[in-house]
Amino acid sequence: MKTRSYNQLCGLAIALDIVGERWTMLIIRELIGGPQRFTDLMVGLPGISTNLLTERLKGLEQQGVIARRTLPPPAASTVYALTSVGQALKPTLLELGNWGSQFVGEADAACQMLHLGSYTLTPQTFFRPALAQGVDKTYALHIGGETQTVRIVAGTIDVWQGEPAHPDMALHAEVPVYLGLLTRQIDPQAALTDGLVCVDGDEAELFRYITLCGMPTDE
Template sequence: MASRSYGHYCAVAKTLDVVGERWSLLVVRELLDGPKRYVDLLAGLVGISTDMLATRLKALEEAGIIGRRTLPAPAASKVYELTPLGRDLQPAMTELARFGMRVLGEQGDDDAFQIHWITPSLQAMFRPERAPAMSLTVEFRVDTDAMHARVTEGTLHTFPGHADDPDVVLTFTDAAALAEIGRDPAASLTAISTGRLHVRGRPDAVQATRELFGFN
């Protein structure tokens, strides 16, 4: 499946030539948390076919957005990861998430969800000017699925799975509760009072989390 160019001498059009095909930016989303194997990408991109994934990976690799390497022994697995050029897409992904939280709406019965998909949204909610010298680990849970974020000197890094020793744990009963807070930070108070959000951690760490992610 050959990709087609818009044929416009325009920076936006050229960007879309490179990453505007269906699934391409979602491949980038999957790699924001770090390198992944082909099988991990296939599991994270719910609904994609193996042929489509192979096509998108090849195109993104040829464009210099992603690269492949083999992990050291004993793992010795081949993984895909963002190149420096690919990592430069992160601010754009953050802004897409910022816009997307405004139009996301309710989760439909057929809408899949995986918790690591919130990475761009967390970047959009993060307020680095409030964390110039702060160190904090926050674990996010939706049902039994988990990911965590580490804040170090004004920078947010996200990782899959549970944290070893989180300062704060935020447990949401459903993905929609987190989306509502992303759209309107004041919704956190309602989510807590209705039991859709449970907060655990030291009072000072909880307060820091509220400030860093704009929760009211």
Template sequence: MAAREYGQYCGVTQALELVGERWALLIVRDLLVGPRRYGELAAGLPRIPSNILAARLKELQAAGVIRRVPHSRVIVYELTSYGRELEPVVLALGAWGFKALGDPRDEQVITPDAMTMALRTAFRPGVAAGLPATAYAAHVGAAELLVRVDGATLDVARGDGAVDLAFATGPDIRRLISGELAPERAIAIGVVEVLHGRVELLERFAATFHLAA
């Protein structure tokens, strides 16, 4: 029996043997945002050793979770249809882990892909469906995201564009998303800095993206 096998005949066991190794689900998390080159995956997981990244990619390929494909004369990694079935699992894990988040340690960072998935986890399509379409520029630490909400549809991308509200924040966005801080209070104590746009739209953002802590 291989060292990574648990010796049990069970769906949970099988899933852990496929994606339970360290870093594997974070690779899946980032690929749920979109295909990535090897260097992009490494940049998004700045503490992963290169040999571990290479090993995990090979293991996930062998398991049929990801594949290597040519794209614009370079090779990218993308999820297979089987791998994309992990999205609700990753979102549910994110919501579960959010309940245990405390203050970040000095060495912890927020990556664009991690923040994208956090927003997808917190998105409330039922609430958004009753609100006007809104575009936000969210500067969360080093992550700069263009967040478009149109009815029950959410689109999060890197880059610039026309927005209704641009704001800057940091890891303490957790306190806004959890409802611990009301939007006005978040602005007043400096957790959120409104860069331009209608300040009252932060209320709409907080209603649209919410996770119970």
């Protein structure tokens, strides 16, 4: 299928020619946290057809945004990963996510809750570097059957799939609760009291994590 083009000599128009098709930016969102198999992408993108996902991946690969790789044995699976060109889109995704967060409260109640990997950018979107100066912490997130590592050091943040060796805190929760904490719809203390979350380590680190990575308040 031929990709439509704006046919304009403009950086923005050219960028939209590459990533402006429906589902494309969400595919990139899924790959921000690390390489994914085709089946992983289907899970993180409910509603997309296999044919359309194949088409979008092919287009992104042709543009050098993603690349296919084969994992070493015993996995030996084919995965899709962002190239340096694709990784360069991360600041754009963060800004778009931050802009879109103001409309989350107006979202249709039928909107689907996603898996943890789809929300890799969420704590990075809300992250406040000014409050994280001098902080050196590693957090393990066990959310909805998946695990991520959040590393905060000297005003920077990184998030990736997998378990850290020595986390300062391990948080256990379901996805709706985790999102509720990040969006300030659920109070951390109430979540602890009501048993909505379980924390391994110092519970004060949960409050620190939400302060640094939760949606900013008006206070």
